Amino acid sequence: MHTLTDILIKQTGLSATAVTNILTLLEGGATVPFIARYRKEMTEGASDEALRDFEKIVESAKHLLERKADVARLISERSVLDSALKHRLEAAQTLSEVEDIFRPFKEKKNSRAQSAIQKGLEPLADVLEKGDEAMFYEKAKTYVGEKVASVEEAVTGAQDILAERFADAPREREAVRTLMLKHGVLEVKKTKTFDEKGAFVSLADAREKVAFIPSHRYLALMRGVKEKQLSVKMVVDVARIEANIYQYKLPKNAKNPFLFEAYKDGLKRLLLPSLEREVHGLLKARADTAAIDVFGKNLHQLLMSPPVQQRVILGVDPAFRTGCKLAVIDMEGTYLAHEVIYPTPPHNDTQGATAKVVALAKRYAITAVAIGNGTASRETQEFFAALNAKGEVVLPYTVVSEAGASVYSASKIASEEYPQLDVSIRGAISIAQRLRDPMAALVKIDPKALGIGQYQHDVDQKQLEKKLQDVTQDLVNRVGVDANSASVSLLGYVAGIGPKVAKAMVAHREAHGRFTCKADLLKVKGLGAKAYEQAAGFVRIKEGKSPLDNTGVHPESYPLALALLKNPDASPEGLMATFGAGEATLKDIVFELQKPGFDPREALPPLPFKEGVSDIGMLEEGSVVSGVVRNIVDFGVFVDIGLKNDGMIHLSKLSSKRVGHPLEVVSLNQYLPAIRVIGIDLARGKVSLSLVEEG
Structure with missing residues (x-):
C-alpha cells in the first residue's frame, strides 16, 4: 500500500530523508519561511515555493489516503472487499479512480434501476447480460405477477439495471472520461437573453476543444453561463462509443438488441451527464489553479516592487468634481500634511491648485509625486506637467495603481492609523505610501482589491485566499x-x-x-x-x-x-x-x-519618474513609447504609457518567439523603455502595443 511518504517522494522528487524531515518540521509547527531559510540542510535546499507545493501535495495525499480507507470500510460493510478489489483500491493514484471503484457499491435512492431491483428483477438482468435474446425474453415472462405488470415492464426493468451497471463500471467510466478529455468539444450557444453588444460577443457560437481550452477562456465561458448569456454543452462522438460497445461489450455470439439498448441508455442517460459534470469540475479546478497562480505571481511582483527611499512624497488621489486629495509623507513614511486642489473640470482652478502645491513643495521639500491611476489621473498628470514647465518648482511624478486605496481608506486599519483624517485623505496617504514602500502599504489591503489578476471572484475563494496569504508571508x-x-x-x-x-x-x-x-x-x-x-x-x-x-x-x-x-x-x-x-x-x-x-x-530597476505627459492625439502607428506594466493576464499585458487608459500588448506581440504566458516575458511594475504603437482607437481611447521588432 502507498504511504504518505511514498506518495511525496514520487510527486516531489525529494529523497526519503528530506521528505521525512520536512514532514517532521511541519508537524512540529515550523513555518514554511523558517524551513526554507534556516533548515536548508534538512530539506535539500527546497525553496519556499517548493515547500508550498509540498504542503499542497501533503494535503492532497492525506485526503486520498483517507478516502481510500473510507471506501474500503464502506465496501466491507455493504459487500465483500475481496483481494482483487482491495489491490485495485490500494493501487489507485487519484480520487477519480477511488470514486470509480466505489461507485457500484454506493447506496442509490429513487433510481429506475433501484426500483427494478426492488421488484426482484436483478436475476433477469443477469440473464440479459449473458446476451441470449430468446432465453431472456422467455425468462422475462416468468416475472409477470404481483410486482411486475407485464413482460415489457420486466424487460425495461432488467435494462434499467444493466444501464446503471454500465454507467457505474470503472472501466467504462475511465474509457469515456479519457475520450471526453482528449476529444470532447465545448459547444457554446447564445441564450434567448443574449446581449449582442455585451461582454460575451466574442465567445458566442464558438467550439472549444476540452483538451486545449485556455483557463481564462473557460472561466469567461462559465461567467457567461452564470449571467445567462451563454449555454455550454459538452459534445463527444457518441456514435464511436456505441460502435465500441457493440463490438467489444456485447457477447460475441449473442448481439442481443435488448442488451445493446440497455447499454446505450446507460451511456446517454447516466454516464455522459455524470462525466460531463465531472469534466467541468476538472476544467474548473484547472482554470482556478491557473488563474490563482497568475494572481500569485502578479502579487509577488507587486509586493517586490522597489521602494522609493530618501524622498519626501506627495500622494495625489485624483478626482473631478470633488477635487484632488493631496497628502505629504516624509522619508520615514510619517504623515505630515494634506490639502485639496481643484485643477480638473468642472472647476479648472489651476491657479489656486498651483499655489497650494508650490506652498507644500517648498514647506516640506517634496521631491516626488505619486499620482493614482484612476478617474482624472490623465488630467492631473497634465496639471503637474504644466506646473513643472513653469519652473517655479519641479516635481518629478510617477503614476501608481490606486486599486484598493478606497478599500484601505474605509478599513478598520486606516481608521486606527489616521483617526483624525477624512477617508478621502487616507486614500492619498495610501497612494504615497505604496510608492515609498509598496510591501508595507499593500499588506494592509485585501489582495483581491488590488486589481492584479483576472476572474478573482470566479475562482475558489479559499484557494485564492491561501495563495495570497502564502505569497505575502513568503x-x-x-x-x-x-x-x-x-x-x-x-x-x-x-x-x-x-x-x-x-x-x-x-x-x-x-x-x-x-x-x-x-x-x-x-x-x-x-x-x-x-x-x-x-x-x-x-x-x-x-x-x-x-x-x-x-x-x-x-x-x-x-x-x-x-x-x-x-x-x-x-x-x-x-x-x-x-x-x-x-x-x-x-x-x-x-x-x-x-x-x-x-x-x-x-x-530591481527603479520606477521611472517623468515631468511631461503624453497625449493619444500625438500618437500614430509606428510611434515608440515607454511605459510601466500595470496588470498581467493570460492573454496579454496592460501598460501605463501616460494616457487615460492603459495600452494593451497582446500575448502574440510580446516576443518574436512563441510565448506560453506573458509572465515568461514581463513582470508587474516593469519599466518598458521602447514599445511600438500598432493600433489606435481614438473613439474608445484604446492603444494597441507591441514589443516585437519589425522586419
Whole structure:
C-alpha cells in the first residue's frame, strides 16, 4: 500500500530523508519561511515555493489516503472487499479512480434501476447480460405477477439495471472520461437573453476543444453561463462509443438488441451527464489553479516592487468634481500634511491648485509625486506637467495603481492609523505610501482589491485566499521586517507571529520603548520560545545592541557568525565542524555579514519618474513609447504609457518567439523603455502595443 511518504517522494522528487524531515518540521509547527531559510540542510535546499507545493501535495495525499480507507470500510460493510478489489483500491493514484471503484457499491435512492431491483428483477438482468435474446425474453415472462405488470415492464426493468451497471463500471467510466478529455468539444450557444453588444460577443457560437481550452477562456465561458448569456454543452462522438460497445461489450455470439439498448441508455442517460459534470469540475479546478497562480505571481511582483527611499512624497488621489486629495509623507513614511486642489473640470482652478502645491513643495521639500491611476489621473498628470514647465518648482511624478486605496481608506486599519483624517485623505496617504514602500502599504489591503489578476471572484475563494496569504508571508519574510517601525499588518505576516502577537508587539514598544535586541521579543506577551524561533531571523533591529540584529542571521547561529567576524580567514570546514552547521547555512551567514540590512528589492530597476505627459492625439502607428506594466493576464499585458487608459500588448506581440504566458516575458511594475504603437482607437481611447521588432 502507498504511504504518505511514498506518495511525496514520487510527486516531489525529494529523497526519503528530506521528505521525512520536512514532514517532521511541519508537524512540529515550523513555518514554511523558517524551513526554507534556516533548515536548508534538512530539506535539500527546497525553496519556499517548493515547500508550498509540498504542503499542497501533503494535503492532497492525506485526503486520498483517507478516502481510500473510507471506501474500503464502506465496501466491507455493504459487500465483500475481496483481494482483487482491495489491490485495485490500494493501487489507485487519484480520487477519480477511488470514486470509480466505489461507485457500484454506493447506496442509490429513487433510481429506475433501484426500483427494478426492488421488484426482484436483478436475476433477469443477469440473464440479459449473458446476451441470449430468446432465453431472456422467455425468462422475462416468468416475472409477470404481483410486482411486475407485464413482460415489457420486466424487460425495461432488467435494462434499467444493466444501464446503471454500465454507467457505474470503472472501466467504462475511465474509457469515456479519457475520450471526453482528449476529444470532447465545448459547444457554446447564445441564450434567448443574449446581449449582442455585451461582454460575451466574442465567445458566442464558438467550439472549444476540452483538451486545449485556455483557463481564462473557460472561466469567461462559465461567467457567461452564470449571467445567462451563454449555454455550454459538452459534445463527444457518441456514435464511436456505441460502435465500441457493440463490438467489444456485447457477447460475441449473442448481439442481443435488448442488451445493446440497455447499454446505450446507460451511456446517454447516466454516464455522459455524470462525466460531463465531472469534466467541468476538472476544467474548473484547472482554470482556478491557473488563474490563482497568475494572481500569485502578479502579487509577488507587486509586493517586490522597489521602494522609493530618501524622498519626501506627495500622494495625489485624483478626482473631478470633488477635487484632488493631496497628502505629504516624509522619508520615514510619517504623515505630515494634506490639502485639496481643484485643477480638473468642472472647476479648472489651476491657479489656486498651483499655489497650494508650490506652498507644500517648498514647506516640506517634496521631491516626488505619486499620482493614482484612476478617474482624472490623465488630467492631473497634465496639471503637474504644466506646473513643472513653469519652473517655479519641479516635481518629478510617477503614476501608481490606486486599486484598493478606497478599500484601505474605509478599513478598520486606516481608521486606527489616521483617526483624525477624512477617508478621502487616507486614500492619498495610501497612494504615497505604496510608492515609498509598496510591501508595507499593500499588506494592509485585501489582495483581491488590488486589481492584479483576472476572474478573482470566479475562482475558489479559499484557494485564492491561501495563495495570497502564502505569497505575502513568503515575501515579507524574504525582505525582513523592522521590529521598531513596522505596522501591525506587516508584523502579522512574520513567520510565527500572526495578527494577535503583532498587536502585542506594537503595544509593547509603545509602552516600553523600542526593541534593543532580538531577545527583547521574548518580553512580548504571547510571544513564546517557539514563535521566537520562527520569527527571530526575519525581524530586523537597526542600531541595536548587536550588529547581527540587523541581519538575516538567526540568533541560533550568532556564535558561528561572531566567530567568523573575529576570524574571517577561518577554515569553513573547521567552522562547520565546531558549530555543527551545514554548508548552506554558512554561505547564508557570509552573505548576510557582507550585506547587513540587505533588501532584495533594491536590486530591481527603479520606477521611472517623468515631468511631461503624453497625449493619444500625438500618437500614430509606428510611434515608440515607454511605459510601466500595470496588470498581467493570460492573454496579454496592460501598460501605463501616460494616457487615460492603459495600452494593451497582446500575448502574440510580446516576443518574436512563441510565448506560453506573458509572465515568461514581463513582470508587474516593469519599466518598458521602447514599445511600438500598432493600433489606435481614438473613439474608445484604446492603444494597441507591441514589443516585437519589425522586419
